Amino acid sequence: MSDIAVILPDGSERSLPEASTIADLATGISRRLGKDALIGLVDGSETDLDTVLVDGQQVEIVVPDSERGLHTIRHSTAHVLAQAVLELWPGSTFAIGPPIEDGFYYDFALADGATFHEDDLDKIDAKMREIIKARQPFVRSELAPAAALELMSDHLYKSEIIQMVASGEKASELASEMAEDGDSADGAAEAVISFYRNTDDFVDMCVGPHVPHTGHLGHFKLMKVAGAYWRGDVDRPMLQRIYGTAWADKKQLAAHLVRLEEAEKRDHRKLANELDLLSFPSELGGGLAVWHPKGAAIRKIMEDYSRERHLNGGYEFVVTPNLASGKLFETSGHLDFYADGMYPPMEMDNGTYYPKPMNCPIHCLIFRRGQRSYRELPLRLFELGTVYRYERAGTLHGLMRIRGFTQDDSHIYCSEEQLAEEIESLLEFVVSVLKAFTFEDFTFNLSTRDPKKSVGSDEVWDLATKALKDALDKFGVPYEVKEGDAAFYGPKIDIDVRDAIGRSWQLSTIQADFNLPERFELEYVAADGSRKQPIMLHRALFGSIERFFGVLLEHFAGNFPAWLAPIQATILPVAQDHQAYADEVYAKLKASGFRVDLVEANDPLGKRIRNAKQQKVPYILVVGADDVAAGTLGVNPRGGEVDRDVPLDDFMTKLAADIESKA
RNA sequence: GCCCGAAUAGCUCAGUUGGCCAGAGCGCUGCUCUUGUAAAGCAGAUGUCGUCGGUUCGAAUCCGACUUCGGGCCCCA
Numbered sequence: 001m002s003d004i005a006v007i008l009p010d011g012s013e014r015s016l017p018e019a020s021t022i023a024d025l026a027t028g029i030s031r032r033l034g035k036d037a038l039i040g041l042v043d044g045s046e047t048d049l050d051t052v053l054v055d056g057q058q059v060e061i062v063v064p065d066s067e068r069g070l071h072t073i074r075h076s077t078a079h080v081l082a083q084a085v086l087e088l089w090p091g092s093t094f095a096i097g098p099p100i101e102d103g104f105y106y107d108f109a110l111a112d113g114a115t116f117h118e119d120d121l122d123k124i125d126a127k128m129r130e131i132i133k134a135r136q137p138f139v140r141s142e143l144a145p146a147a148a149l150e151l152m153s154d155h156l157y158k159s160e161i162i163q164m165v166a167s168g169e170k171a172s173e174l175a176s177e178m179a180e181d182g183d184s185a186d187g188a189a190e191a192v193i194s195f196y197r198n199t200d201d202f203v204d205m206c207v208g209p210h211v212p213h214t215g216h217l218g219h220f221k222l223m224k225v226a227g228a229y230w231r232g233d234v235d236r237p238m239l240q241r242i243y244g245t246a247w248a249d250k251k252q253l254a255a256h257l258v259r260l261e262e263a264e265k266r267d268h269r270k271l272a273n274e275l276d277l278l279s280f281p282s283e284l285g286g287g288l289a290v291w292h293p294k295g296a297a298i299r300k301i302m303e304d305y306s307r308e309r310h311l312n313g314g315y316e317f318v319v320t321p322n323l324a325s326g327k328l329f330e331t332s333g334h335l336d337f338y339a340d341g342m343y344p345p346m347e348m349d350n351g352t353y354y355p356k357p358m359n360c361p362i363h364c365l366i367f368r369r370g371q372r373s374y375r376e377l378p379l380r381l382f383e384l385g386t387v388y389r390y391e392r393a394g395t396l397h398g399l400m401r402i403r404g405f406t407q408d409d410s411h412i413y414c415s416e417e418q419l420a421e422e423i424e425s426l427l428e429f430v431v432s433v434l435k436a437f438t439f440e441d442f443t444f445n446l447s448t449r450d451p452k453k454s455v456g457s458d459e460v461w462d463l464a465t466k467a468l469k470d471a472l473d474k475f476g477v478p479y480e481v482k483e484g485d486a487a488f489y490g491p492k493i494d495i496d497v498r499d500a501i502g503r504s505w506q507l508s509t510i511q512a513d514f515n516l517p518e519r520f521e522l523e524y525v526a527a528d529g530s531r532k533q534p535i536m537l538h539r540a541l542f543g544s545i546e547r548f549f550g551v552l553l554e555h556f557a558g559n560f561p562a563w564l565a566p567i568q569a570t571i572l573p574v575a576q577d578h579q580a581y582a583d584e585v586y587a588k589l590k591a592s593g594f595r596v597d598l599v600e601a602n603d604p605l606g607k608r609i610r611n612a613k614q615q616k617v618p619y620i621l622v623v624g625a626d627d628v629a630a631g632t633l634g635v636n637p638r639g640g641e642v643d644r645d646v647p648l649d650d651f652m653t654k655l656a657a658d659i660e661s662k663a
Numbered sequence: 664g665c666c667c668g669a670a671u672a673g674c675u676c677a678g679u680u681g682g683c684c685a686g687a688g689c690g691c692u693g694c695u696c697u698u699g700u701a702a703a704g705c706a707g708a709u710g711u712c713g714u715c716g717g718u719u720c721g722a723a724u725c726c727g728a729c730u731u732c733g734g735g736c737c738c739c740a
Contacts, residue, residue, distance in 0.1 A: 105735095115666065226735030227666025234737060238666055241735070269733090273674080282670095282713075282731040341739080387740095392664055393731095395738065405740070494740095509740075543740040575697045601697065610701035624699050636700055644699080 004055035016053065023049040023212070026061045036063045038072050038216060039209040046072075048140055048209040064216070064248035074099035076138065076211045077128075077220050077246040081106045083202040084127035085242070089114065094204070095157035095230060095239055102256060103220075103245035107228055109157070109237065116225040116240045124242070125222050135215035136198040140208060148193035148205065157230065157239075158205050166191045219253040220246035262501060268550040269398040271558040275615060277566075280398075287396040287403030289546060294566035297595070299549060301564050303384055306408050306542065309433055315382035315410060320362040322386060326352035331519055332361035333455050337488035341389045359385035360513075360538055363411040364520040367534070372524035377534060378414035378422055384545070385409045399550030406545045413522070413534040416463075423471035423493075423510060426539060430495055430508045433541050436662055437552060438561070441498035444477050447485035454488045456515040464512035464535075465491040487538075489515040499555040507548060511538040559638060562618045562658040569655065570612040571598040574605055574624035581628040585621065585648060592652055609636065619655065 003015040006025065016025060022042070026049070027034030040047050041060040046068065053059065062068045078097035081104070086092055089110050097106030110116070143151065145166035152158040196210055197203040211217065222244045230236040247253040264270075272278050277295030284290065291299060307317070326345060329335045334342065334357065343355045356362065363381045372379070386406045395401055414422050431442060446468055449461045468491055472479050479493070486492055492511035496504045513536040516522075523531045542548035552560075562568050569589065573582035582598055589596045597617075599608050605622065612620045622634035626645065633651055635643045657663075 118668065224734055225667055228736045229665080232737065234665075238736075240666075243735080280732080286731065389739085392738075394664065394666090394736080396732090397734095401739075407740070506740075540740070545740095547740055572700085574699050577697075603698085604696085604703055605698050605700065607698095607702055608700095613701055620700075622700060626699085634699065642700055 004053060006053055006056070007058045009058075009060045020053055021050050022047070022053060022059060022061065025053065025059060029061070033061055033063070037061045038064060038069050038211045041068065046209050048138070049212050050140075070246075070248060071099050072209065072211055073217060073219075073248060074104040074246045075206075076214070077217050077244065078104035078106045079138070079196065079198070079204050079206070079210065080128050080131050080214055080217060081124065081222070081242060081244060082108075082204055083131055083198060084124050086202065088123060088127055093155045093157060096161070097204075103223070103243060105228075105241050105243045107157075107230070107239040107241045109239050114240075115227075116242060118225060121222040121225065121242070128220075128222075129218070131198070132214045132218045135213045137213045138196045138198060138208075138210035140194060140196055140210075142192045142194045145191050145193060148195070151195070151203070152205060161205070162193055165193060217246070219249055220244050221253065221257070259501070263503070263554075266501070266554040266557045267398075268400075268553040271553050272399075272550075275558055277553070278399075285403075286393060287391055287401070289399060289402060289404075295549075297566040298560060298564050299545060302542070302545065302549065302552075303408075305436065306384070306433070309429075310382045310408075310410070313380075313429055314378075315380040318363065318366055318381045318383050320356075320359060320366075320383060320385060322355055322388070323353045324356050324362060326354055328361050328365075329354055332364070332516060333489065333519060334358065334361065337453060337455065341391075343388050343390050355388035356385075357387050357389045359383055359387065359407065359409045360411055360516060360536075361520075364516055364522060364536075367411075367413055367522055368520055372413075372522075372534070374415060374524055374526050374532075377524060378412050378418055379534075380410055380412045382408075382410040399546040402544075402546050405547065407540045408542045408545065409538070409540050412537040412539065413517070413524075414537070415524075415526075415532065416535055419467045419512070419535050419537075420470050420474070422537060423468060423512070424474050426510055426537070427471060427475045427477075427493070430510070430539075430541050434495075434497060434507065438555070438662075439497040439499075442477070443496040443498075443504065444472060444479035445482050445485075445494045445496065446472060446479050447482045447487075447492050447494060449486050449491060450484035450488075454486065456489070456518070460514040460518075461491065464514055468493050468510070468512055487511055489513045490538075492538075497551075499551065500557070503554075505551045507543045507551065508541045509539065509543065512536075513538055558616045560616070560618075561663055562655060563660075563662045565616075565618050566595060567597045567615070567617050568595045568659075569597070569619040569621050570615075570617045571596060571621045571623065572605060572608050572612070573598075573601050574622060576601045578623050578625065578628055582623050585623060585633065588648065589652065592656075594652070594655060613638075618658070619651075621651070 002018050004018055004020070005013045005015045007013055014025065016028065022040035023034065023037060026037035037049055039049055039062045040051060041062055042051065042053070042057050046062070062072065064070070064073060075098065078099065082094045082097055085106070085108055086094060091111035093109050095107040095109070097104060145162055148162045149159055152162060193205060194207060195203050196206050196208060198214070222242060224243050226241045226243065227238045228241040230239050245253070245256055247256060272295065275294060276292050277298065278289050278291045280289055326335065338357060342357045345352045345354050363383070366381060367379065384406050386404065388404050391401055391403050396403070412422060434442070448465055472493065490511050490513040492509055494506050495508040496506045498504055517533050517536050522534055524534055526532045571582050571586050573579050579600065586596055586598045609620055616638060618638050620636040622636060624634070627633055630645060632645045632647050635646045635651055
């Protein structure tokens with residue numbers, strides 16, 4: 001009998017009897033591996049474990065504790081979810097159920113338009129565990145489109161996907177589950193639709209691969225129910241979605257749930273309430289925040305810092321109103337391309353007015369006001385500009401998505417020759433400002449044109465896109481290209497930061513714009529006396545002050561560093577006898593510009609310390625009899641050890657150093 | 664906007680199948696305690712149970728609409 005040989009990841013060769021499967025290979029290597037193996041990676045393609053190997057193939061065994069393994073577990077768990085739901089809700093149909101970050105979801109249309117309720121999750125969970133306990137195999141089969149349609153004739157959404165795959169139409173991301181690479185690539189004639197059958201009653205259409213049997217699953221939790229439009233399109237039916245999380249083992253699942261708890265503890269809405277920073281009074285209306293004294297204090301420091309950096313960065317400050325005539329937004333193109341995001345118009349005596357959704361058109365009016373010379377370029381106009389955007393009621397989310405917010409906004413007018421250098425120095429500027437807020441980990445994204453939602457010629461877009469690309473290359477950072485994600489007026493670079501618990505937030509944006517200068521007929525006199533059109537850059541570093549504040553609040557978990565903290569030190573006299581000395585300390589700190597608070601000895605010291613700790617004050621200063629005599633303090637730093645008998649001057653030096661270093 | 668859920672004192676939350684005067688802890692006010700590093704004691708005040716309408720002898724509780732919030736879809740800073 002003839003053998004075949006396959007190549008393992010470490011480069012070694014292993015021979016096997018002909019017609020061996022990946023499962024055979026795994027078992028042959030070790031019993032343990034045979035038990036753990038989920039799928040195989042053959043010449044770079046994921047495939048089921050029962051795939052027969054061919055001589056010379058490179059084979060890797062995928063186990064649960066790997067990126068691909070988790071992906072497979074989540075994907076297969078989604079199938080189990082579908083099986084459970086279809087059993088529990090007879091007459092229902094299913095759409096798609098892909099793995100996602102940390103888990104999976106599956107979309108259903110229940111019979112008679114029924115909807116899921118939170119308490120249904122327990123019932124579904126129990127059914128899923130039955131299926132898992134039964135160790136049902138995932139058996140793959142392949143059908144031609146016609147036969148596939150026949151098999152799925154009761155399932156509208158599956159049929160739609162089959163037709164899409166069969167027609168060779170490029171699969172959308174939503175359908176990626178169905179048509180990753182291979183299957184649809186060869187077009188209509190070759191299209192093959194694959195299925196996975198678990199029982200006589202349950203078969204799902206899927207590219208696969210899947211775990212060998214449901215017994216490999218089980219470390220999952222159903223998280224929430226939600227509505228989701230079919231293929232994300234508001235004009236299509238709303239399906240019922242169930243989200244779940246799934247992991248390789250119990251420990252991973254538990255750790256993930258702990259991470260979720262941690263994120264919940266840091267929720268900026270919760271912390272903003274506990275620390276009395278801001279609120280969203282319902283009387284005020286949805287998506288509108290009011291800043292309490294402590295929140296406003298932090299915000300002011302952020303704004304002051306931003307102003308200082310911009311002043312040093314060669315920006316000139318401007319101020320523009322919150323309302324503008326509709327004519328302005330006709331000129332800018334906002335009414336054509338951004339009307340959905342704008343508040344409704346106000347009719348007034350001489351025309352229609354809108355709350356401004358962006359500052360750029362008004363900045364263009366400032367540029368246009370005088371005759372500009374090339375000597376003035378780059379002209380950098382900066383404004384902490386408050387804008388109003390109409391966000392759908394269901395999308396509002398604390399400070400992260402809000403209807404009225406202030407941008408640290410600037411529009412830079414420069415010549416074509418200056419463009420690349422300007423963008424590059426902007427990248428440096430952005431990163432340097434964000435680093436002051438302790439962000440260290442950045443991701444850069446380049447968003448390109450969406451032809452359906454944009455203004456301007458191809459040439460102009462190409463030029464702008466190339467300028468951004470060149471700047472990124474020169475700046476020397478990796479970046480991802482996001483096709484079609486650009487604003488309607490030009491391509492952009494978005495900068496994401498990673499926070500203290502590893503979550504990614506999009507903050508800064510740099511957008512090139514050749515269109516507004518054209519629409520506003522902006523020009524400057526060049527060195528040779530000719531008139532030229534400037535190029536415009538839109539950029540914001542914080543993005544929105546509100547959103548940035550929310551991100552910072554979560555990033556620090558409310559523990560704002562001393563330079564940002566609304567109260568830097570709370571002074572606590574041990575007893576009322578020490579009040580006079582405490583007052584003296586308070587006056588001295590205050591006179592030196594520190595933000596301090598004093599709580600009189602009406603409550604026990606322990607209680608007052610507890611309160612100050614809960615307010616996350618950087619330093620608690622306890623002063624008692626010893627301190628009165630020696631002119632010292634007991635210093636209790638946030639997250640540190642108590643230090644007694646510290647001379648007041650030493651403490652002031654230390655606090656000043658903290659603030660200076662932004663620690 | 665659409666799907667699911669929620670709304671009770673300043674805050675966090677209890678309030679069983681509709682039934683005396685709606686509760687607790689924290690906070691607040693007053694008195695007592697005079698405190699050395701994460702909750703002293705006693706007393707007191709505080710609510711149109713989100714709003715409006717309906718069912719009922721009777722509604723915080725059941726039904727409807729609206730408002731706001733939370734989780735999603737879409738979009739985006």
